Amino acid sequence: MATVHFTANLRRHVQCPSTEAPGATVAEVLDNVFAQFPFLRGYVVDEHGALRKHMVIFVNGIAVADRRGLGDPVPESGSEIFVMQALSGG
Amino acid sequence: MNQDKLRIATRKGLFTAGRQADGWRLDPPAFLGDNVSAVMRHPVSGALYAALDHGHFGVKLQRSRDDGATWEEIPVPAYPSPAEDAEPWVDIMGRTIPDSLQLIWCLEPGHPDQGERLWAGTVPGGLFRSDDGGDSWQLVESLWNDPSRKKWFGGGMDYPGIHSILVHPDRPGDITIAISCGGIWHSADDGATWESIGQGLEAPYTPPEHAFDPVIQDVHRLARCLGEPDRMWLQHHAGIYRSDDAGRNWRRIQPVSPGDFGFPVVVDPSNANRAWFVPEIKDEHRIPPDGQVAVNRTDDGGASFTTYREGLPGPLAYDLVFRHALDRGRDHGAIAMGSTTGGLWLSEDDGASWQTLSAHLPPVYAVRFDSTH
Numbered sequence: 001m002a003t004v005h006f007t008a009n010l011r012r013h014v015q016c017p018s019t020e021a022p023g024a025t026v027a028e029v030l031d032n033v034f035a036q037f038p039f040l041r042g043y044v045v046d047e048h049g050a051l052r053k054h055m056v057i058f059v060n061g062i063a064v065a066d067r068r069g070l071g072d073p074v075p076e077s078g079s080e081i082f083v084m085q086a087l088s089g090g
Numbered sequence: 091m092n093q094d095k096l097r098i099a100t101r102k103g104l105f106t107a108g109r110q111a112d113g114w115r116l117d118p119p120a121f122l123g124d125n126v127s128a129v130m131r132h133p134v135s136g137a138l139y140a141a142l143d144h145g146h147f148g149v150k151l152q153r154s155r156d157d158g159a160t161w162e163e164i165p166v167p168a169y170p171s172p173a174e175d176a177e178p179w180v181d182i183m184g185r186t187i188p189d190s191l192q193l194i195w196c197l198e199p200g201h202p203d204q205g206e207r208l209w210a211g212t213v214p215g216g217l218f219r220s221d222d223g224g225d226s227w228q229l230v231e232s233l234w235n236d237p238s239r240k241k242w243f244g245g246g247m248d249y250p251g252i253h254s255i256l257v258h259p260d261r262p263g264d265i266t267i268a269i270s271c272g273g274i275w276h277s278a279d280d281g282a283t284w285e286s287i288g289q290g291l292e293a294p295y296t297p298p299e300h301a302f303d304p305v306i307q308d309v310h311r312l313a314r315c316l317g318e319p320d321r322m323w324l325q326h327h328a329g330i331y332r333s334d335d336a337g338r339n340w341r342r343i344q345p346v347s348p349g350d351f352g353f354p355v356v357v358d359p360s361n362a363n364r365a366w367f368v369p370e371i372k373d374e375h376r377i378p379p380d381g382q383v384a385v386n387r388t389d390d391g392g393a394s395f396t397t398y399r400e401g402l403p404g405p406l407a408y409d410l411v412f413r414h415a416l417d418r419g420r421d422h423g424a425i426a427m428g429s430t431t432g433g434l435w436l437s438e439d440d441g442a443s444w445q446t447l448s449a450h451l452p453p454v455y456a457v458r459f460d461s462t463h
Contacts, residue, residue: 013144013147013150016165022440025201026101039163039362042147042148042150042166043144043147043148044147044355046190047169047190047191048167048169048171048189048190052147052148053146054145054146055146076191085146086146087148
């Protein structure tokens with residue numbers, strides 16, 4: 001079981017409280033979170049499941065390596081996953 | 091209750107202006123701080139649609155069934171995953187075109203006989219259809235899979251995009267679209283098959299052997315006269331054109347003072363010879379001639395133009411009017427115009443004079459009157 005956290009910037013647009021979800025990979029954990037909050041998926045990944053260009057995901061402090069498939073493993077218990085975005089724009 | 095409303099899509103929110111007893115009044119925005127790329131009120135259902143571009147978080151669609159009091163997020167059009175062995179689409183500029191939604195550039199209702207039908211024109215060039223008011227979307231694959239799509243390329247944007255969708259007023263399945271840069275395409279069977287049309291359009295900035303290729307033309311905006319649907323007007327990257335056979339053949343209109351570069355075009359629905367344009371200095375400048383914002387109108391099919399400036403800013407004004415930022419209300423004939431500098435103007439005398447609704451909006455992408463038909 002992992003706990004997934006989202007930034008306040010994202011919470012402004014879509015429901016995404018910190019959520020506990022099971023899964024052996026980042027993709028599996030996120031799929032379980034997206035099942036609870038269906039519109040959240042499109043804010044984090046594109047229509048092909050790839051991490052959006054200016055998004056980043058950390059698993060226990062390490063940025064994921066597989067941005068296309070999010071196949072990075074998630075340790076079985078107590079993992080913390082942070083989903084965040086670049087801070088830019090105007 | 092007064093129904094005359096104008097929607098203004100801006101870089102920082104969706105504004106609404108309504109006609110009151112003492113004139114038009116601008117209300118506080120929805121989606122304050124967010125980038126609104128397109129807006130439409132569906133004339134059949136009355137639902138409002140707002141396309142948002144959240145940048146890092148992607149493109150979103152919102153719908154309101156209570157005139158903007160509350161909004162709900164609805165699905166966005168999605169591009170299919172390319173085949174494993176598919177070659178990447180690289181345009182003539184060497185740019186790889188993504189297979190994912192980049193922008194919803196325009197929204198149009200289907201024919202009134204088609205209920206809640208919606209069309210969405212997107213970047214990087216996909217046309218999408220919804221038959222359930224936006225609850226689900228289908229890519230028009232016949233167009234997306236046309237081999238000549240590989241010749242399309244981005245104009246002002248990095249990738250090609252569909253900005254104009256015209257449904258024939260008398261024939262629900264007759265659709266004409268325009269692409270920057272991909273020319274004009276027509277379907278007579280509700281999108282099942284497509285034909286590239288547009289003979290006579292010229293891209294003089296390309297090598298001579300490509301200049302008249304219909305598939306590479308940079309159409310800035312395409313408009314049709316609803317009362318005389320074979321008459322179309324077109325603002326091209328290189329001039330103003332007119333067609334009398336529903337877009338198959340085009341004739342460039344010259345001369346046009348103070349210039350024939352620009353983005354929007356609007357046609358009078360009951361007078362095919364009357365159309366409005368916004369002149370800008372081509373094409374690397376994109377500023378009003380003489381620093382004076384103006385609207386050009388022809389009443390004689392392009393034989394002559396009258397330039398109107400009363401009520402518009404200048405000299406020393408540098409507003410650019412984007413392709414969706416000029417609109418004429420079908421129900422009442424008022425004309426609205428918005429600019430990149432945040433100006434919003436309205437004319438109730440066919441463009442001859444203008445009143446300022448605001449000089450301080452965020453950059454305006456689109457203005458659109460509600461329509462009941």
